[in-house]
Amino acid sequence: MAYPVTLIPGDGIGPEVADATARAVDATGVHIVWDRAELNADIIMKSGEVLPAHVLNSLERTRVGLKGPVTTPIAGGFPSVNVALRKKLDLFANVRPVRGLPGLKTRFDDVHIDMVIFRENTEDLYSGLEHEVVKDVVTSLKVITRHASLRIAHYAFRFTRETGRKKVTAVHKANIMKLSDGLFLRCCREVAAQYPEIEYKELIVDNASMQLVIRPETFDVLLLPNLYGDIVSDLAAGLVGGLGVVPGANMGENHAVFEAVHGSAPDIAGKGLANPTALMLSAVLMLIHLRERPAADRMLAAIEGVYREKKYLTPDVGGNASTTDFTNAVIAGIRG
Numbered sequence: 001m002a003y004p005v006t007l008i009p010g011d012g013i014g015p016e017v018a019d020a021t022a023r024a025v026d027a028t029g030v031h032i033v034w035d036r037a038e039l040n041a042d043i044i045m046k047s048g049e050v051l052p053a054h055v056l057n058s059l060e061r062t063r064v065g066l067k068g069p070v071t072t073p074i075a076g077g078f079p080s081v082n083v084a085l086r087k088k089l090d091l092f093a094n095v096r097p098v099r100g101l102p103g104l105k106t107r108f109d110d111v112h113i114d115m116v117i118f119r120e121n122t123e124d125l126y127s128g129l130e131h132e133v134v135k136d137v138v139t140s141l142k143v144i145t146r147h148a149s150l151r152i153a154h155y156a157f158r159f160t161r162e163t164g165r166k167k168v169t170a171v172h173k174a175n176i177m178k179l180s181d182g183l184f185l186r187c188c189r190e191v192a193a194q195y196p197e198i199e200y201k202e203l204i205v206d207n208a209s210m211q212l213v214i215r216p217e218t219f220d221v222l223l224l225p226n227l228y229g230d231i232v233s234d235l236a237a238g239l240v241g242g243l244g245v246v247p248g249a250n251m252g253e254n255h256a257v258f259e260a261v262h263g264s265a266p267d268i269a270g271k272g273l274a275n276p277t278a279l280m281l282s283a284v285l286m287l288i289h290l291r292e293r294p295a296a297d298r299m300l301a302a303i304e305g306v307y308r309e310k311k312y313l314t315p316d317v318g319g320n321a322s323t324t325d326f327t328n329a330v331i332a333g334i335r336g
């Protein structure tokens, strides 16, 4: 069976990690027909479209994307491609599994960390509704709806049940934002009541951040609105070795786009130093989504094998191998 997949290499280190990942996926023997859709700051500026038609048309056709990072200008310029894509395709759930890799030295490598973060992906302060009331006074609207909150909560609880996980922790600041976070929390409680076998807990976001650092092993599934989800998932990535090793999936009813958590890393772009682990692990999630579980397991085992061996690790995780060395070692592991 052949699967069409849109490959968006992105910019910065994006093309390096995307090519490495496509090579590794191909080595599993799963027949992916890659539809390469270029997207970078240059194309966006020239076309005047954050999401040019060739990218959207391809994703409409394939319904599955593997995406490298795209640089977003800070405090001005065009809006975030990533946010636009999530909204346009209604990719309502951002899912980030956070697990340690074998042998990877981190500050927390003696702790068993294995959590999955479910972040609402379409609203909250990411609605982009900002307004200058008068000069030097700006408001930013936080939008929380019952529809989106129930949808992400159902998604997280269903996943928890299907994977045999035990506990969901909803994260909020409803003591201060009583209406918006209050609504999010009420929706989480409503859904939790339908899953009595799953332990349900609530934590205020500041306390959750501290608990994640002092006892990360107690977390299982986390359920958060958009902004807290963004911040907390980078915090969680830091527990297991940083942005270079954590995958992500943006899931909707009809489309799924898999991407690493990290950005375009302009400081190391083009130097052959980028770590493709995060995008490779995102591709493992993609293979599971395509119901190619044995190939996904083989690719994951090969990545873990390279970490265990420690010989071909990139500089960000303490090695001195290049992107290509690491990729070749993973491919050798996949081929067994």
Ligand code: NAD
Binding pocket: 013, 017, 068, 069, 070, 071, 072, 073, 082, 243, 244, 259, 260, 261, 262, 263, 264, 265, 266, 267, 268, 273, 274, 275, 276, 277, 278, 316
């Ligand atoms: P970044 O993730 O690009 O880089 C942060 C640090 O981590 C840098 O020192 C970088 O070298 C390192 N790093 C990141 N990924 C790495 C990898 N795979 N291998 C080795 N080292 C890695 O974050 P930033 O500098 O804040 O953002 C740069 C640009 O990326 C910004 O324009 C931002 O908007 C964009 N961005 C895009 C996405 C996305 O497309 N999904 C996500 C985050 C940031």
